[in-house]
Amino acid sequence: MHISDMEYDKMVKKYSPNSPIFKNCLGAFFIGGAICTLGQGLINLYSYLGASKLDAATLTSVTLVFLSALLTGLGLYDDIAKVAGAGTLVPITGFANAVVSPALEFKAEGYVLGLGAKLFVISGPVIVYGACAAVLYGAIVFVMGLV
Known part of the structure; x- marks a missing residue:
């Protein structure tokens, strides 16, 4: 059975649940705000x-x-x-979660081949490209004599 792209799109829309956008926005706002408030409270402490x-x-x-x-x-x-959706993607907490999650998933394979190897599956490219971008930016600033 072959169906067209339009027919497929209709089926997807018909059977896919609607996303509660307002509820999602409230969850992200309040949980993300709570994380940021905790951060500010820790700085004050x-x-x-x-x-x-x-x-x-x-x-x-x-x-x-x-x-x-x-x-x-x-x-x-x-x-x-x-509950929070994107509210938990506050950079530092979301990054920590992205590092720990894959490692926990593969811990049954052992500490070296499981935990150690999978620790940077998601965050590794972020670290590599961040470091490369920093070196490139530093080189540009140095060549332009801004330092």
Whole structure:
């Protein structure tokens, strides 16, 4: 049986559930906002405890990465992501989740070939292209004499 592209599109639209856009936007807004609020609260806490502004920001990043990795390992990050959708893609927490998830999926294959090999499946290209872009940008700035 062969169907045309238009017929296929009609079937997909008919049987695909509608996305609750308003609910998704609210979830992303509130959960993403809560993550950002937590980050600001951590910066304030670390500053209050005597850390410099730069150190407080660094400690906050480390804490958010740790919490995200912990929640991913406990299987809770996925539950939060179901409600928050794109709200969990706040860069630092989403990146930590992207590093830990594939590693956990393949941990049964062992620490080296499973966990170690799959740790950077998703995040590896981001790190490589980010580092390459930084080197390229640095070279351009150096050649133009802006440093």
